[in-house]
Amino acid sequence: MSSRTNSLSYASLTAMAWPFILANASVPLLGIVDTAVIGNTGSIVELGAIALGSLIFSFVYWSFGFLRMGTTGFIAQAYGSSDDTEVRAILGRSSIVALIIGVLLLATQWPISALSFSLLSGDEAVESVAKTYFFTRIWGAPATLLVFVIMGVWIGLGESTELLKLQLFLNGLNMLLDILAAGVLGLGAFGIALGTVFSEIITGLLGFYRLKRFLSAKHDVGPAWQAFWPVERVLEMTQMWRLLTANADIMIRTLLLVFAISYFTNEAAKFGVISLAATHIVLQIMAFTTFFLDGFAYVAESQVGRSYGARNAEAFKLAVHRTTLLAAVAALVLAATIMFLGETVVGVLTDLDDVIMTSSDLLPICAVYVIASFPAFQLDGVFIGTSRTKEMRNTSLVSVLVFLLAVGGLAETYALAGLWWAMVVFVIARAITLWLCMPRLCDHFVQDGEVPV
DSSP: OOHHHHTTSHHHHHHHHHHHHHHHHHHHHHHHHHHHHHHHHSOHHHHHHHHHHHHHHHHHHHHTTHHHHHHHHHHHHHHHTTOHHHHHHHHHHHHHHHHHHHHHHHHTHHHHHHHHHHHSOOOHHHHHHHHHHHHHHGGGHHHHHHHHHHHHHHHHHTOHHHHHHHHHHHHHHHHHHHIIIIIISOOHHHHHHHHHHHHHHHHHHHHHHHHHHHHHHHHTOOSOHHHHOOHHHHTOHHHHHHHHHHHHHHHHHHHHHHHHHHHHHHHHHTTOHHHHHHHHHHHHHHHHHHHHHHHHHHHHHHHHHHHHHTTOHHHHHHHHHHHHHHHHHHHHHHHHHHHHHHHHHHHHHOOOHHHHHHHHHHHHHHHHHHHHHHHHHHHHHHHHHTTOHHHHHHHHHHHHHHHHHHIIIIIHHHHHHHHHHHHHHHHHHHHHHHHTTHHHHHHHHHTTTOOOO
16 A cells, blocks of 8 residues: 555544644634623723624635635645645745735725725724724734635645644734733723734744745755745746636635625524524534534645645545545534534523524524535535636536525525525535536546546
8 A cells, every 4th residue: 555545544634634623613712712801801892893893804804715725726736746846836826916915905995994884784983993993903914814825835735733833823822912902901902903913913924934944844945035936936927827717716606605604694684583693503503513524624625636736546536535434424423413412502602592492493404404514515625625616616606596596495485494404405506516527627537547536
């Protein structure tokens, strides 16, 4: 058995997934700490302002998530084909794109603010503090987007422990600075934003330096910057255009998914405040499961991308099948946990009887959603790892259309439960449409005489 096949054993894949899962799980802790700090030292106005400001940044940064996903696929393929120079060139290209977008966000911060606050509902006092938060935190945008790129490189290389270290450092430093600025110095929402900016900048610089050292040692190019950067390869317009095209596809795909979730939440609100509250609570439980499923999807991105770049059909098949099987087991365990412990979790999140009852009614559907969603997560990982972004864009559009039709039919007949079943239809549609594209993806291996799946 080859060393490459050994690295795709179930034990190796599971060991790689756990740091990814822990890195994902560390992210919500920051929001909890920020809420606790302001909740105990600030005012309700500042608490509301942070909620509004964070919502804006969540949408903006989620829109540019392609910087992580696009980088991962190209890095994994270059690593798989043993093209060390291209690995560093991809880092350079993605970093340039990230910094340009970051500077553009700084230059357009006033129009972004005006548009964002015109779409949000907040009273004058809350909006005033939220604007202070926004205009402070926006200065961390270039560093934040650079961190996205660094994360993408670590995932593409399969270095899950390094990603965990990066995420823990970022979130840990952010929590420490937020507590210092808002809790100790009493700077309120402004302090929270300031702490976030400094943590993003420090993490971006330190993360980039650490990644450069890692690649310099691995590629034996020495510590000099001139030796590290293959300038001609970085600026090669064909490859730069390929990166930009892939990023545009992923951005469209992401916005389509954001639209689906937003539409789902808005439709839940039409059934009344209890239905909306119950939906929000069950969504938090569902979001927790994504930490685990995303972990196995990240492993698929890395390992599938590497085998794709190496044109190794056997490794490709093992990476797809084994990561999917591990994700399936995780999904079944998570679904069973929701069924057995879901009501207990709901009781911790709220003490409102009507909300508890409605949430409990939704838990079985949530469990089915988790089981139905893992194929879509894994196939996302496969297509990200192979940089087949056009298919991701097109299948997302088809899936959203199927979802809208399902909402129209199921929600009208079965009310809130029907709306949730429409979400199940949505993830199944995503999986089916992506699976139908697999034969074209596998054509990559046909000329070598092997068909992986």
